[in-house]
Amino acid sequence: MDTPKDVAEKLQKRYQGGSVRVSILLDEVDSTMLFDALRILELHAKIYIQRIPVLQERKLRTDLQSSDFVYFDSFPSIRRRTLLYRTAVEYGDFTINHVLGCAHGCTYPCYAMNISKRYGRVENYDDWMRPRLVENALDLLRTEIPKYQSEMGFVHLSFMTDPFMYDPVNSRNNPWIENRTLKIIRKLNSHGIKCTVLTKSKYPVVLTEQEYSKENEYGITLVSLDTEFHSKYEPFSPPASERIDALRALHEAGLRTWASLEPFPTPNIVQQNLQEILDSVGFVDKIVFGKWNYSSLVNEFINLEAFYTDCSDEVIGFAKSKGIPYHIKKKTPRNTKETQSLFHELA
Ligand code: SF4
Known part of the structure; x- marks a missing residue:
């Protein structure tokens, strides 16, 4: 039998x-x-x-x-006509989104999900949580890299999905997405193009190997260390402590790391100590800080402007004291254009 x-x-x-x-x-x-x-x-x-x-x-x-x-x-897939484009995010340059959807299902709500719904790319929250790979991503890169290379400073992965997306059912990174992301980074690096990467998941140690450029900059999103906040707003990504540990491993291997503290919650969402959050990623090479936009809950918080001004000052003070380059995002108090070329400069 x-x-x-x-x-x-x-x-x-x-x-x-x-x-x-x-x-x-x-x-x-x-x-x-x-x-x-x-x-x-x-x-x-x-x-x-x-x-x-x-x-x-x-x-x-x-x-x-x-x-x-x-x-x-x-793996479920879609085809796209183009991949590389210049992002409107002020600290970015060129970017790609080689996955549609995101299994992390953040409930801030996720800006990328809302845009994807608006353009009819996904139907609803459940549909957004079923990722699909852009099957022709590497083919598109073959034609688009030569087209844009002379004007590209670096490529960011990704603003509209997570390139190292977690698989919460099996408590590991999604292997198909991780493999595709690694191939894309290697492809860009082989053309001498630096990548900046941002995840709410865990970086694999394979990034420390020779074939990945030492100029790449690996970041995590970290807006809270509070476990209740995590369950409510970032329910299907790994806990903050695991993200930080994986990032620290890359730092200790000599790679460049950064932290994005955005969208930072107001005290009516979670009571927390910004200093503790900054200390937990005090080893990084760069910090980005930004307020929480598009939320009625945030707007209900009285003294909103004063709260974010104090937070920005705390981030700036921390970064300056440690000699860490930083950027405060647009729409957040203390934003200036002067720091937005953060990733254009060599660390
Ligand atoms: S990790 Fe980013 S792309 Fe994924 S659901 Fe959360 S906010 Fe959206």
């Missing part, structure tokens, strides 16, 4: 490189056997399970349902 491992091998051979709905598999294999076999493959990152819906009663689903899709050594 077949074991779950036997069934897993048979399914893998049969559907290699393709995808199939769980309801189809249930016509062929007994449900308990099927779920055990798929769990083995999922744990070994041989399949990606696109759970539809991702959430049930606001909780992350980890089970299997007939509506789910199984991708065998493949």
Whole structure:
């Protein structure tokens, strides 16, 4: 009689490189056997399970349902006509978004999700949490790098998704997205183009290897160390402490690191000590600070301007005392154009 491992091998051979709905598999294999076999493959990152819906009663689903899709050594994807573009974010230069959607599902709410909904790229929050890779990203880079190289200072990954997105079901970085991001960084670096990277997840140590430029700058978003805040607003990304540890490992390997303290919450969202947050990333080479925009809750906070002015002053004081270059974002008190070329300058 077949074991779950036997069934897993048979399914893998049969559907290699393709995808199939769980309801189809249930016509062929007994449900308990099927779920055990798929769990083995999922744990070994041989399949990606696109759970539809991702959430049930606001909780992350980890089970299997007939509506789910199984991708065998493949990943949900879309095609794009262009990839590289000049960002409007003042400290950026060129940027790419090689993934649509983000499994972190931040509830600030996520600006990238709102824009994607507005342009009809995703339907709703649940749809946003089902990432899709831009399958022709590397092909596009082959033609776009020569086109823009003379005007490009650096390329940022990414403002509209997370390039090292976490897989909260399996408590690891999403291997397909991580691999694609690493390939893109290597491709850009091989043309002498520096990358700035920003994640709310954990950096892999492979970035310390030779093929990645030492000029790259690796950042994490960190706006709170509070665990309740994390569960409420950044529910499916790794805890802040794990992000910081992974970033510190890159720093200790001699790589350039930075921290983005944006969108920084007001005290009516979470009571916290900014100094503690700054201390937790006191080893970084650069700091960006920005207020929390697009939230009625933030606007309800009295003394909003004074609060953010004090925060900016604290960030500036901290950065100056440690000799860390910094930038205060547009719309945040103490913003000036003088510091926005933060990543254009060599550290
Ligand atoms: S990590 Fe960034 S892109 Fe992803 S959901 Fe959160 S805010 Fe949006």
